[in-house]
Amino acid sequence: MRDTPLSNCERDFLLKAIEEKKRLDGRQTYDYRNIKITFGTDYGCCFVDLGKTRVMAQVSCELVTPKESRPNEGIMFFNLELSPMASPAFELGRSSELLVKLNRQLERCLRNSKCIDTESLCVVSGEKVWQIRVDVHMLNHDGNLMDATSIAAIAALSHFKRPDVGIQGDEVTVYSAQERDPIALSIYHMPICVSFSFFQQGTYLLVDPCEREERVMDGLLMIAMNKHREICSIQSSGGIMLLKEQVLRCSTIASVKVSEITDLIAKALENDKKARKEGRKCGFAESMPQERITALKNLETTVEMTDLTKQASDIVEGVETPAEMALSPVVPAPGVGQVGAGLQNAWGLEDEEDDEDEEEEEEEDGDEPEVTIVAEKRGNKKKGERPVVIISDSEEEEVVILNPESS
Amino acid sequence: MESCLKIKVGAVLLPGDVFTFIKTDTISLTDTLKDEKIICGPGLRRNGDDVVVCKSGVLRHKNPNLYWVDSQQRRYVPVKGESVIGIVTTKSGDVFKVDVGGSEQASLSYLAFEGATKRNRPNVQVGDLVYAQFLIANKDMEPELVCIDSSGRANGLGVFGAGGLLFKVSLGLVRRLLTPQNEILKDLEKLYPCELVLGMNGRLWVRAATVQKTLIVANLLESSENMTAQQRRTLFKRVADGNL
Numbered sequence: 001m002r003d004t005p006l007s008n009c010e011r012d013f014l015l016k017a018i019e020e021k022k023r024l025d026g027r028q029t030y031d032y033r034n035i036k037i038t039f040g041t042d043y044g045c046c047f048v049d050l051g052k053t054r055v056m057a058q059v060s061c062e063l064v065t066p067k068e069s070r071p072n073e074g075i076m077f078f079n080l081e082l083s084p085m086a087s088p089a090f091e092l093g094r095s096s097e098l099l100v101k102l103n104r105q106l107e108r109c110l111r112n113s114k115c116i117d118t119e120s121l122c123v124v125s126g127e128k129v130w131q132i133r134v135d136v137h138m139l140n141h142d143g144n145l146m147d148a149t150s151i152a153a154i155a156a157l158s159h160f161k162r163p164d165v166g167i168q169g170d171e172v173t174v175y176s177a178q179e180r181d182p183i184a185l186s187i188y189h190m191p192i193c194v195s196f197s198f199f200q201q202g203t204y205l206l207v208d209p210c211e212r213e214e215r216v217m218d219g220l221l222m223i224a225m226n227k228h229r230e231i232c233s234i235q236s237s238g239g240i241m242l243l244k245e246q247v248l249r250c251s252t253i254a255s256v257k258v259s260e261i262t263d264l265i266a267k268a269l270e271n272d273k274k275a276r277k278e279g280r281k282c283g284f285a286e287s288m289p290q291e292r293i294t295a296l297k298n299l300e301t302t303v304e305m306t307d308l309t310k311q312a313s314d315i316v317e318g319v320e321t322p323a324e325m326a327l328s329p330v331v332p333a334p335g336v337g338q339v340g341a342g343l344q345n346a347w348g349l350e351d352e353e354d355d356e357d358e359e360e361e362e363e364e365d366g367d368e369p370e371v372t373i374v375a376e377k378r379g380n381k382k383k384g385e386r387p388v389v390i391i392s393d394s395e396e397e398e399v400v401i402l403n404p405e406s407s
Numbered sequence: 408m409e410s411c412l413k414i415k416v417g418a419v420l421l422p423g424d425v426f427t428f429i430k431t432d433t434i435s436l437t438d439t440l441k442d443e444k445i446i447c448g449p450g451l452r453r454n455g456d457d458v459v460v461c462k463s464g465v466l467r468h469k470n471p472n473l474y475w476v477d478s479q480q481r482r483y484v485p486v487k488g489e490s491v492i493g494i495v496t497t498k499s500g501d502v503f504k505v506d507v508g509g510s511e512q513a514s515l516s517y518l519a520f521e522g523a524t525k526r527n528r529p530n531v532q533v534g535d536l537v538y539a540q541f542l543i544a545n546k547d548m549e550p551e552l553v554c555i556d557s558s559g560r561a562n563g564l565g566v567f568g569a570g571g572l573l574f575k576v577s578l579g580l581v582r583r584l585l586t587p588q589n590e591i592l593k594d595l596e597k598l599y600p601c602e603l604v605l606g607m608n609g610r611l612w613v614r615a616a617t618v619q620k621t622l623i624v625a626n627l628l629e630s631s632e633n634m635t636a637q638q639r640r641t642l643f644k645r646v647a648d649g650n651l
Binding site for chain 1: 494496506508532534535536568569570571572573612618619621622625626
């Protein structure tokens, strides 16, 4: 099936909105969408939701003969699948440019950075080593597949436990999970990819582009970094020319984002470990809210399925953000207009609309600080005026495992 | 049969539910057996003497005898006579190919515009939005669109779209927005002045005075799909208050 073409008016509107520093869902320039990490029942299965982009990673292991050149190191194998479920533009079986690019970037990010200790995967040098295989499936494509993939892959690797192995002389025994506890992989650091999209020949920059923003972007810069501020890989595609200061600024932003995301993954792993220890049911099925209408399902007005107050309030809060951007500490004086505000409103309302333009102008000045932290704090201050927690704020709080309602 | 349909109005039905004609329910000695006539709308299909539900959703009723199932589908199937928003993808010879969100691209002849002749071609570029009506739409032929009505006038159809935002919603929401005197549009009118084009293929186009307002209206419409009337009113009120 062919993908919907992008119309001229959408492209113009998106570019105009980006010039005014507005995004379609009300985020700020450096904001990530809401990230949610859940783990499956098996060790090594991880689902990551980045807004509406959804990705699943599964890690498995197998004993194989090692490579000739490296007889005492384990092997890591990465496999990405773009299924047509994710987007009508993806066709099954066809190896598209995007797939190759994502595969290469994931390999560079995780294998070349040596984030996993491959020597610990050796069982018998020269004969048997563990091959760790990471399969990533795209379940829904709403932009920024690379970031979601890297988060899913590294979270799945951190979650994975391989079977224990005993060596007695020449005999190698692989113990099953019931006989001996499986062992986690030894991970040195967690490299995470952060994507920056550039518009208008590098003038405007957005972090975590959604699918429509990706369609109108000029170029993409992907920086893979870990929380110790070590860059694992940088890739620039699209042929845009970037200045040195821009790249340095992007790496500063990336380091902030990566540390937040790493904390998120650590918290998710912690929650999952606790749930398993306490013997609670864990896994993908448990993490889906029960008897509750989520954004994926559709809401009927007169249906007996209830408890939509939480979801509705989430939606309300999520939609609130665009209106919020109009808030400002400046109190508009009545009757104050703006040159070039546009249409005369014929609806008989007061001059609120004119004042809103003015407030927006004042706010945009505050959006260009050198360091991201200041921008986020300012954003928090604006939003802190309201008692409501905004979902699309960059706090990136998530719920790992939603406990089923005690029924 | 009408009585058993009437009971279920407002209930959720699933595909496969059957309503049968109960011929000899109660034979009254005084009344004559009346012929019942029911008009089946979308989601209901006649199968011999039964009416079978083929889409999941809520059963609705309109007097005197019209029944249909309100479902929240997002995939559009072209139907003759519906007005949709299409995106022009190619210009080939005398015909434009327009994507309407269905399984096939529809064709739009360049003569099907108001005032178009062989010498005077309409100004339509690839990537433009057109608001057009289906002339032919069945499962055996390629769908055809026209931007002109039977008397030759444009009547609101044609190319449009500079400066606005196009976004996608479910078909049910568009149908709700198209009912006369509907609540959502009434609430929206009180908020901002804006231009709105509703395509029955689930595509909406919005333009308001500023980019910010356009985004607000687009987000409000997308979210009003899943909200009850009360929640929607609260939300609109909060947005209106938030401007001050």
